[in-house]
Amino acid sequence: MSEGIEELSLLSLVMMDITDGDAVHQAAQKVGSVIKTHHKGTPTDWLEAKPKNGDWNLCLVSLGRKKEELPFFAKCGLARLCRELRRQGHELSFLKV
Numbered sequence: 001m002s003e004g005i006e007e008l009s010l011l012s013l014v015m016m017d018i019t020d021g022d023a024v025h026q027a028a029q030k031v032g033s034v035i036k037t038h039h040k041g042t043p044t045d046w047l048e049a050k051p052k053n054g055d056w057n058l059c060l061v062s063l064g065r066k067k068e069e070l071p072f073f074a075k076c077g078l079a080r081l082c083r084e085l086r087r088q089g090h091e092l093s094f095l096k097v
Contacts, residue, residue, distance in 0.1 A: 053089035062096045
């Protein structure tokens with residue numbers, strides 16, 4: 001199961017770099033084979049194309065602190081990141097664990 005998560009992480013990082021189409025295709029094929037092996041019947045048609053901005057909700061995860069408890073400069077960096085991602089059309093959420 002964790003192998004599939006690692007493959008999805010690899011795919012998401014590779015798909016952001018659109019300059020190397022072969023790497024994206026190879027990663028998508030590898031993820032597709034892992035999904036077909038471990039999750040039979042799960043659709044994999046989404047692996048054929050790069051997702052559009054806003055198709056996925058990007059979740060920022062804080063390990064231990066609420067966003068209100070972060071230091072000032074961390075809040076500034078987080079605000080800048082959120083502003084830039086929203087400007088590009090991404091949906092964002094924030095989670096503290």
